[in-house]
Amino acid sequence: MTSLSRRSFLIGGVGAVSLATMPQVLRADPLPTGEAAGPPPASDPLPDMTDDEKRFQAEAKKAVRARDPRTEGFGSLQLYRQANGDSMVVKYRTEEGYYRDALAELSWFWRDVADADLAVWIDPALLDFVSSVQSTMAAIHGSMLPFVLTSGYRTPRRNETIEGAARNSQHLYGRAGDFKVPMYPARSIGIAGLAFKGGGVGFYQSFTHLDVGELRCWPRGCNNMVAYNGR
Structure with a gap:
């Protein structure tokens, strides 16, 4: 992993910000265990799922209940960036806290590649959410599958150019990502994500x-499982 500790990156177009300016994040509240997280609530029905997706949902619930999501890959990410072909495999945290260089590298990976490579610090809670989903899918598949990041951080001016994008999108704050995964329907990620x-x-x-x-x-x-407008 190429360290960003000697490289600054832009935040919101305001100016260069070094790693030292990152908010201090040394320890995080642990994610709930799989048993505590439980299955998605009854108010979120998914009646349009295929039989294969229903089986996948059952496997995801079982995987989450059977293990603590902080183990078996949690705290690591395998990512591919569709827009520019970047890829990374990174261990970004332990039970005790986060690796600052890894958070910087992931924040750079999440940058708006369509608007001058501008970037913000990515919320570590998002990384934990994505890592939990990825490690759960790995438990079902039998090995880790890279998540393809199709949209990460967005600058306000680029967000305005995207038809249907929310004006206050979480993408603007480094708190969102759009993903797909090889060999699985894109919405498999969401089915697994609902369990957390x-x-x-x-x-x-x-x-x-x-x-x-x-x-x-x-x-x-x-x-309905598929949206045609808005994000």
């Missing part, structure tokens, strides 16, 4: 949106 109640889960035709805003699921409470 980590924040927002949005289902789209070619990707799943994950964020650490309010607990919610869309479109229309996930009564």
